[in-house]
Amino acid sequence: MKNLLIANFKSHKISSEIKDWLAKVDKAAVLKKGISVALPFPYFYLAQDLQNLALAAQNVSPFPPGSYTGEVNIQQLKDFDIKTCIIGHSERRKCFRETNQRVLNKADLLLANDIQPIVCVNDKNYRTQLAVFPQKTRNSCFYAYEPQSSIGTGESADPESVEKMANFIQEETTPNQTVLYGGSVDHTNADSYLLLPSISGLLVGSESLEAISFINLLEKTQNEELA
Ligand code: PGA
16 A cells, blocks of 8 residues: 555643544544554553544564563554554664664564564664564565654655665565655655655654644545555
């Protein structure tokens, strides 16, 4: 699919705000495909009755169910019928010191449980980030290319460099691999990425937080030509 759009809420919002957002965006997403929202874990239950949006996860524990205080495990994701999980986001690599090996452990666990991992990689380290991944795992993951300088900065990457990086990622994995772009995506630049031959969708942080901005982005991007 060409137009996967994932709203990444990160650690934002409380239940009343999320309820309001879900009601508005779910309605606006009628007849659209491939749109997910990665909510903070405590609010997964609010997404039970969505008609048009899918619920995604922002992370998963690399451990099985058990004594791992503070972790949310794979069975708990399955309990909410999660089909997609972001892993290795640069904020997790930086703030929680997630190693490439740990990201690989999560990818393997997700794949073994039929949940699609979306592995975030950046411009400077993508080769090292993928080096520990055996080829079979590499080929089965989806990727989000997120240049460090564009995350939450308002400085989106130029589309030419995004296409080049998506090609590099595909060379490291498999041709036509699903690669999303993330980093200061908004309604004015979303199309410039979605129209790139090697980009299959977008991971949207800041611009997804207000329902009105995300709906605007959906309306600007979700059309027949891009489907
Ligand atoms: P941003 O975040 O859209 O706010 O740059 C993207 C991300 O980190 O996934």
